[in-house]
Amino acid sequence: xxxxxxxxxxxxxxxxxxxxxxxxxxxxxxxxxxxxxxxxxxxxxxxxxxxxxxxxxxxxxxxxxxxxxxxxxxxxxxxxxxxxxxxxxxxxxxxxxxxxxxxxxxxxxxxxxxxxxxxxxxxxxxxxxxxxxxxxxxxxxxxxxxxxxxxxxxxxxxxxxxxxxxxxxxxxxxxxxxxxxxxxxxxxxxxxxxxxxxxxx
Numbered sequence: 001x002x003x004x005x006x007x008x009x010x011x012x013x014x015x016x017x018x019x020x021x022x023x024x025x026x027x028x029x030x031x032x033x034x035x036x037x038x039x040x041x042x043x044x045x046x047x048x049x050x051x052x053x054x055x056x057x058x059x060x061x062x063x064x065x066x067x068x069x070x071x072x073x074x075x076x077x078x079x080x081x082x083x084x085x086x087x088x089x090x091x092x093x094x095x096x097x098x099x100x101x102x103x104x105x106x107x108x109x110x111x112x113x114x115x116x117x118x119x120x121x122x123x124x125x126x127x128x129x130x131x132x133x134x135x136x137x138x139x140x141x142x143x144x145x146x147x148x149x150x151x152x153x154x155x156x157x158x159x160x161x162x163x164x165x166x167x168x169x170x171x172x173x174x175x176x177x178x179x180x181x182x183x184x185x186x187x188x189x190x191x192x193x194x195x196x197x198x199x200x201x
Contacts, residue, residue, distance in 0.1 A: 013042060116188060
């Protein structure tokens with residue numbers, strides 16, 4: 001599989017056939033960054049907003065942060081992984097944006113495309129503030145947001161995939177993500193996928 005890199009004047013990234021999982025707690029800047037990254041890509045790019053896949057469920061939907069959602073979440077993540085891989089096979093650079101914690105990475109263990117994993121992580125209070133003030137039909141419950149944030153701390157070997165975004169403006173976060181992609185430090189090893197399973201503790 002072709003692994004892309006920096007193209008043209010050094011500001012445009014293109015990774016044909018690659019998948020970037022851009023994740024983190026609510027309010028981390030995932031969607032803003034993913035959208036910008038797709039727009040400045042040096043070639044065809046897809047922005048997959050994972051929240052949409054949960055919203056497709058019209059009956060029987062369970063909020064994905066509840067214990068009862070486990071089976072639903074497994075199904076949805078398998079659908080997302082399949083969609084991402086299909087786009088990647090078409091040589092698109094796929095940017096998957098959403099809460100894809102380590103506990104969901106097992107859904108990608110059969111994906112035959114280069115994977116990159118970046119966790120955007122602001123301080124907990126910043127995450128809550130941003131999530132509650134971004135408008136729209138978004139999660140605003142401080143307790144739930146705080147719990148999701150805690151699930152993105154202490155990531156063990158995956159801590160090397162974290163970008164701290166507390167003091168970042170959107171352009172700074174985008175630049176940091178581009179740097180991780182360019183130097184290869186965001187690449188996800190097969191061992192990382194095999195070591196992750198189930199729902200968060």
